[in-house]
Amino acid sequence: MADSVIEHVDILIVGAGPVGMTLHLALAAGGQSSLLLDRRPPAALQADPRALALSQGARELLEQINSWPTRAGTPIETIHVSHKDGFGRTLIDCADYALPALGYVVRYRDLAAALTANLQTESLLAEAEILNIEADGDGATVALRHGGQLRSIRCKLLVHAEGTPRDDPAVSVSDYDQHAVICEVTPTPGNNKRAWERFTPDGPLALLPLGDQYSIVFTLPPAKADAVMALDDDAFVAALQAQFGRRMRFAKPGKRSRFPLALRMRDTLVKGGEVWVGNTAQTLHPVSGQGFNLGLRDAWQLSEILLKNGVDRQALAQYAASRRLDRQGGAFFTDKIVKAFSNDFGPLKLARGLGLLALDLCPPARHFVAKRMIWGARAWP
Numbered sequence: 001m002a003d004s005v006i007e008h009v010d011i012l013i014v015g016a017g018p019v020g021m022t023l024h025l026a027l028a029a030g031g032q033s034s035l036l037l038d039r040r041p042p043a044a045l046q047a048d049p050r051a052l053a054l055s056q057g058a059r060e061l062l063e064q065i066n067s068w069p070t071r072a073g074t075p076i077e078t079i080h081v082s083h084k085d086g087f088g089r090t091l092i093d094c095a096d097y098a099l100p101a102l103g104y105v106v107r108y109r110d111l112a113a114a115l116t117a118n119l120q121t122e123s124l125l126a127e128a129e130i131l132n133i134e135a136d137g138d139g140a141t142v143a144l145r146h147g148g149q150l151r152s153i154r155c156k157l158l159v160h161a162e163g164t165p166r167d168d169p170a171v172s173v174s175d176y177d178q179h180a181v182i183c184e185v186t187p188t189p190g191n192n193k194r195a196w197e198r199f200t201p202d203g204p205l206a207l208l209p210l211g212d213q214y215s216i217v218f219t220l221p222p223a224k225a226d227a228v229m230a231l232d233d234d235a236f237v238a239a240l241q242a243q244f245g246r247r248m249r250f251a252k253p254g255k256r257s258r259f260p261l262a263l264r265m266r267d268t269l270v271k272g273g274e275v276w277v278g279n280t281a282q283t284l285h286p287v288s289g290q291g292f293n294l295g296l297r298d299a300w301q302l303s304e305i306l307l308k309n310g311v312d313r314q315a316l317a318q319y320a321a322s323r324r325l326d327r328q329g330g331a332f333f334t335d336k337i338v339k340a341f342s343n344d345f346g347p348l349k350l351a352r353g354l355g356l357l358a359l360d361l362c363p364p365a366r367h368f369v370a371k372r373m374i375w376g377a378r379a380w381p
């Protein structure tokens with residue numbers, strides 16, 4: 001590596017997932033170039049099976065960079081929240097907020113395609129393998145292998161957008177002992193643009209309207225997830241039906257995938273010439289669909305600060321401070337919901353029922369929760 005030529009860029013973004021691409025495009029829209037790097041080919045994003053519930057706020061940001069997947073988004077007009085074997089439920093309706101929808105459901109692959117379509121070929125180094133990173137107070141030097149060649153890139157700012165981190169002492173981990181089994185199913189009657197969040201002692205079950213289908217996030221303890229993954233389609237539908245109840249019938253389940261779930265919070269967002277955004281900064285439980293919405297706001301806020309101040313240490317510290325409320329609020333909200341609802345403890349069950357009833361009967365409390373789901377930290381007082 002010693003004799004390879006050193007190339008220079010202002011901003012190098014490692015990870016061309018939806019958060020890294022959003023940051024790159026938001027910077028480009030403001031006239032700031034950056035280089036994206038990913039270890040996989042762009043086509044790999046097309047194999048991701050997730051569907052994402054995106055907030056109205058997320059849609060507005062993506063529209064500003066011409067990356068809203070117009071034809072692929074299904075509006076969520078109402079959200080029904082309930083818990084299994086208990087009283088109390090609440091209904092959140094977009095009509096109460098003068099919005100066409102509370103949010104939208106898009107396939108990860110359609111969002112990735114909309115973002116990728118706006119990339120210039122030369123702005124992405126795909127299938128690049130990072131060999132070494134040397135970070136210092138003035139930036140970082142990244143040694144990598146790309147297209148069979150060794151390269152060395154010096155940047156003023158290295159942005160990490162690599163997604164969920166593995167073992168890293170800078171990241172605190174709280175394992176939920178739950179796995180999400182996801183797939184698409186056909187409902188009868190149709191989905192009526194209604195999302196369902198149903199809490200069960202095994203974990204939350206979410207149904208997101210996606211075209212004529214429902215995208216299912218079926219959360220279970222790992223051993224039960226093993227069993228559910230092994231079922232044939234009829235038995236899988238029966239297990240789903242047992243968790244959801246009889247208000248709808250499900251059929252034709254698609255291919256199943258699973259994701260282990262943990263809360264992963266990075267202690268420090270900025271260190272010298274490095275900054276962390278998206279899932280690599282915080283990975284949340286998928287309940288209430290906060291993860292990408294939060295990562296998108298990371299990318300957006302970082303782009304605004306960089307466009308205004310350039311790569312400036314004080315401005316980066318300001319970025320870290322500005323993200324505190326949103327990320328900690330999102331993590332706190334999802335973590336507490338999962339822990340309060342994923343058990344069968346009698347007194348807690350009663351409190352949950354009363355809480356759902358109170359939300360339903362008390363519009364200000366319901367609006368408080370709904371607005372934070374729609375707008376994130378922008379809605380905080």
Ligand SMILES: Cc1cc2nc3c(=O)[nH]c(=O)nc-3n(C[C@H](O)[C@H](O)[C@H](O)COP(=O)(O)OP(=O)(O)OC[C@H]3O[C@@H](n4cnc5c(N)ncnc54)[C@H](O)[C@@H]3O)c2cc1C
Pocket residue numbers: 014015016017018019020037038039040050051052053054128130161162163164180182217259277278279280286288289290291292293294295
């Ligand atoms: C079951 C499930 C359901 C979810 N539902 C929702 C939802 O409804 N709403 C919502 O907002 N969020 C949801 N999420 C969360 C959402 O999927 C993530 O927040 C989002 O995908 C994070 O995007 P990202 O770009 O940070 O990371 P990723 O999507 O993981 O992309 C990271 C990119 O970095 C690349 N990369 C990784 N390591 C390297 C490396 N060493 N060198 C180069 N490149 C690298 C990868 O190849 C990848 O392209 C859900 C998550 C799960 C598991």
